Amino acid sequence: MDDYELDDDDLIQKISEKDLTAFQKLVEHQKAFVYNTCYNLIGNHQQAEETAQDVFLQVYKSASAFRHQSKVSTWLYSIAVNRSLNVIRRNRRSRWIKSLSTLEKEETGGEEPDTLLERKEMKSLLKSIVDSLPEKQRVAFILNKYENLSASTIAEILGISTNAVEVRIHRAKTNLQKRLTSLLKNNPEEL
């Protein structure tokens, strides 16, 4: 095993030569963020896991085609987003139902039961509203808000201009606000 740490670019170079050790190292470094990106977009753990594996499979097969003109993480994001969108489009089930069915149980952490219930309800409400956004706005919003990526990085991932990304994020927030207003207006007991 090498004593020095290889950066992601070096790992990709070795993977293009079908070095499985380097590939395993890359997977260990990046699997969490690829998996989370897929999960945030798809909303299902099983499918997110399969999609994340497909992302790395594609990386393994096409490592020699990587031009090193962008960061490896940007390239991984790009593949993860495209793959996830393919899965979403194939799925025919309602995103609303999926988002509610994939809620994870949270640890109580000593909070008051009422507070915890309200937090869980608010979190599930937000997730379901985000999941109901139009696809382009949803992707831009998730990458910006969930993954904390800048508009320029998102632009590079999606292959569009930074301005277009900012417009999509702004529209996503406007739509979220409209849906929140409508929801809270129809259910005043939420207040």
Place this chain on the structure above:
Amino acid sequence: MNQDCQNIVNNLIDIVENSHPESLEKVILDHLALCPRCQRLVKYFSLGWEELSTAEKLSPPERFWPELLAKIQDSEKPQLLREKIILGLRNSLRPAAVSLTLLLGVFFGYQLGNRQHMDTIHTEMVYVEPYFQDFQDFPEGSVSDFLMKYEIPIQEEKP
């Protein structure tokens, strides 16, 4: 829900992101100081909104790497076999395929050429009686027989 509460609801995201218009700031703060329901709404919405970006990142299960490795090995095996088969077929069938294409081209070209000749003949048959090999074969008394026997008077050209 009164108008002040509606203001809070209508600007919820801007409030938690601190991007609401300055003109509304005093109105919002004054109302939040007096309305416990709106205070609670803003508080829990803020927590939920913040959690979107700070939620703990999940890690895939332990089986992730072994399954991925199996997928890589599976993807490589059929590809080698498939490639060999395609290459073999290509090498052996290419000359035969070229020859067959040429023969088919000649055949269809011939058929097309014959078809046009038949169409011409058919057209002529619409306007005349059935075509006979020999002009003497026309049935006696038929129009064709009359026309064949009729002598067209020749007019002498005037100088």
